[in-house]
Amino acid sequence: MKARILIAFLILAVFALGALGGLWAQAFLMPYLASRAWFQQWEFVQDWSERTTVVREVREVVIRLDDAAQRVASGVEGMVVGVESKSAGHVITGSGFAATSDGFIFTLASLVPQGYETRVYLKNAEEFARAEVLKRDLRQNLAIIKIDAKNLQTAGFSDYDSVRLGEPVVLVAKSLEAGQLISIVNQGSVRAKDETSLRTNIFDKNTLGGSPLFDLEGRIVGLSAFEPDGRLVAIPSSVLRAFSGF
DSSP states (O other): OHHHHHHHHHHHHHHHHHHHHHHHIIIIIHHHHHTSTTGGGSHHHHHHHHHOOHHHHHHHHHHHHHHHHHHHHHHHGGGEEEEEEEETTEEEEEEEEESSTTSEEEEOGGGSOTTOEEEEESSOSSOEEEEEEEEEETTTTEEEEEOSOOSOOOOOBOOGGGOOTTOEEEEEEEEEETTEEEEEEEEEEEEEEOSSOEEEEEEOOGGGTTOEEEOTTSOEEEEEEEOTTOEEEEEEHHHHHHHHOO
16 A cells, blocks of 8 residues: 555655756746757757747737738728817817718817908818818807718728727828828727727827827717827717718
8 A cells, every 4th residue: 555655655755846948948948049040050949949939929919910000001091181270370280081072071169260361271272172161060069061072082980889899990191291191000909988988098289189080990980189198088979970860
């Protein structure tokens, strides 16, 4: 009986030592060998290195997200416009986006106050179209303006109910700066949402207000506005659709 117990104990001890040895080899020995040029030629070291892919997988996820944001920005840039309103020397600038191909444009009501002349810039700061304000709601800070244009690029609205917390979003804006119309892109994620607002972790300058916010499929999630601290809080796509009737 004692002999059997002793044999069982020896087997467990050998197994435990083997397990500890394997852990030590994985944690210390193999990384050391893989970092030395001479040992990198050994086949079992090469096999171990190929199986160690955690860092590579994380890197691939980051690259895919950046690539997706770039694809969204390049794919929708044509529908984003610069907006400028002037009255008695006072100038307000921001962005908007084409809601229809024949010149209906979404922007913020605060960018097109009553009594101001509004211009819309499509491609550069030298070419603009005069805009007529068709609908303005100061409470919701929404406006629809109209320009004389055809074949404008458009995009569909996202299903706001399906927007998830933590979902990546991309801001695409056009800003009038130093006599130039420049494109600006920022990206982040959804931080919180309710029926009337979508909060993000994106911070930027408030002159980008009125720019569209997209999901990674290139669908419009909301219309951007900014809090005093620069945080982007968007007016949801569901509110935009109800406001426009599109």
